Amino acid sequence: MLSLIYIDEFSSTPKYRQLANAIIEGIQKGKIKKGELLPSINEVSFEHYMARITVEKGYNYLKQQGIIDSIRGKGFYIKVDEVPRNLKIFLLFNKLSVHKKIIYDAFVQSIGDEGSIDFYIYNNDFNLLKRIIESRDRDYTHMVLIPHFLEGEEMAVDLINLLPKDKLILVDKLLPGVQGKFGAVYENFEKDIYQSLQEAKDKLVNYPSLRLIFPASSYYPKEIVQGFIHFCSDFAFDYQVVESLADLNVDKGQAYITVMEDDLISLLDRIRVQGLRLGKDIGILSYNETPIKRLLFDGISTISTDFEALGRKAAELVLTNERNKYENPFVYIPRASI
Numbered sequence: 015m016l017s018l019i020y021i022d023e024f025s026s027t028p029k030y031r032q033l034a035n036a037i038i039e040g041i042q043k044g045k046i047k048k049g050e051l052l053p054s055i056n057e058v059s060f061e062h063y064m065a066r067i068t069v070e071k072g073y074n075y076l077k078q079q080g081i082i083d084s085i086r087g088k089g090f091y092i093k094v095d096e097v098p099r100n101l102k103i104f105l106l107f108n109k110l111s112v113h114k115k116i117i118y119d120a121f122v123q124s125i126g127d128e129g130s131i132d133f134y135i136y137n138n139d140f141n142l143l144k145r146i147i148e149s150r151d152r153d154y155t156h157m158v159l160i161p162h163f164l165e166g167e168e169m170a171v172d173l174i175n176l177l178p179k180d181k182l183i184l185v186d187k188l189l190p191g192v193q194g195k196f197g198a199v200y201e202n203f204e205k206d207i208y209q210s211l212q213e214a215k216d217k218l219v220n221y222p223s224l225r226l227i228f229p230a231s232s233y234y235p236k237e238i239v240q241g242f243i244h245f246c247s248d249f250a251f252d253y254q255v256v257e258s259l260a261d262l263n264v265d266k267g268q269a270y271i272t273v274m275e276d277d278l279i280s281l282l283d284r285i286r287v288q289g290l291r292l293g294k295d296i297g298i299l300s301y302n303e304t305p306i307k308r309l310l311f312d313g314i315s316t317i318s319t320d321f322e323a324l325g326r327k328a329a330e331l332v333l334t335n336e337r338n339k340y341e342n343p344f345v346y347i348p349r350a351s352i
Contacts (some may be wrong), residue, residue, distance in 0.1 A: 021062045024146070025211050026110075026133040029064055035074035038081065039152075039156055041097045052082065052090040064244040079127070080132040098115065101129025102153040103332060106146065108138045108162040108233065111275070112218050112304040121158075121323025128333060129155070138233045140166030144173055156332045158183045162233040180337070185328045186319075187235060188339070197331040201319045203237035204244070206344035210317035211245040211345040214232045214299060217315075221269035221297045221352070223252045227277045229255045234301075242271065265317070269297030269352060271317075275304075282311060298352035303345075313349030320345065 019032055021032050033292065040046035053061070058069045068326070073090050076082040083093045103125065107114055113347040122131065131330040137142040140163050145305055157177055161184055163170055174182070179194035188200045211218065226242045228234070246253035247333050256262050262282045264270075272278040282292075290296045292311050300307060303318035320343045327340055 015040070015047060015050065016057065016061050019053075019058065019062060021064065021134075023129055024134065026107075026135050027131060030068050030072035030075060031130070032132075033069065034075045034079075035056070035061075035132075037072075037076060038130065041081070041092065041094070042099055046092055047285060048095045050092045052092070056087055067276070082214075100127075100334060102152060102154045103126075103129050103131045103133050104150065104152075104157045104160045105133045105134070106143065106157070107135050108160045110135055111320075112306075113302045114160075116304075116321040117325040117328075120322045121329045124326050124329030125332065127281045130156040130302070138162055138164045140170050140173075143170065146172065147177075154181060156183060156345050157181050158185060158328055158332065159186055161189050162232050162235075163169070164231065172270045178286055183328055183331050186324060186342075195337045197337045199324055199331065200328040200339065201344065202341050203235045204241035207238050207241035207317060208235065208245045210346040211242070212249075214315070214317070214348065214352065215249060217348065217352045218251070218269055218299075219299070221267060223254075223268045224271065225262065226253070226267055226271045226273075227257045227259060227262075227281070228255055228257065228278070232273060238273065238301075258281065259284075261335050264290070264296065266290065266295045269299065271299045271301070275302075278314070285311075293350045293352060303347055307351070311351060312351050314351045315349045318345060318347065319343065 018037045019033060021029055025032060052073065055066050055069045055073065058064060059069045073082065077084065081094055082090050083098060107118065125131065134146050136146055161174065171189050174189065174192050179196040182196040182198065184198040186202065187199055188203055215290065215321055217337060224246055228239055243253065250267065251317045259280050264281065270281055272281060281298065285296060292298060299315050299317060301317060303316040307314040307316055324342050327342065
């Protein structure tokens, strides 16, 4: 039975769940039978270089699910003849961040006990994504992917087009060129920023000069820049797209839109050092709502998709096996920073 347990060191799925999922899969495939003793906690720990507490947590999880039981002095054994074949989800995130964690938590909570999840992070790197996908040989029921890349997007489209579309769900972004009928819940980046800036216009007119800080190395879609320029042109705002804060003087009478959290923190630090009054001398509108932005400098105004809704809807597409595409809600949240 030890040979049936596979722990992937590169997976972001907790090892105790990987252990439990491997045993469940062994039962489903008929390789592990009712009444069989499981390897001892020490054996699994030694064989797979896992902490004993991790193995124990995996076994306790299976026990809570009614799949295994234990006898004092003998150990753990398989309690059931079979385990219903549940969903097996291959979940791929481009990175981890505060808002990505919100998506992940909402997705996992909505899936509940209906499926097992193998979770990977590819760090916006197409080559790493390719290696992860090509190294997996499990028969997944669904492949859920957030497709953001620093480079290699055209190659990513070619790779994704090789995946079975009846299993594919894209989250957060639609990639032009991905063909076939697949599920998706996505942001409409150009339209979203344009409409949100329209909502904020009564505040923004106090700052005749708008600056979008959009680093050249950002994985954020260029449609954000297009929507920003479109808004500024339509409503006669002086504007500038800035690739680096280092190239910019922070002066009174300007409002800044940040997409990266690092740029937001750097900008706030410069405002503090220069003694500028946020929301009076200078304005800030930050991309992506996170809980801390309610508290920073009496509140940072944000424009943001609903990350919790994004995760819930992606899970719904998995649970219903639906293959439609849905635009996720996007909101402007006014606070004291503009």
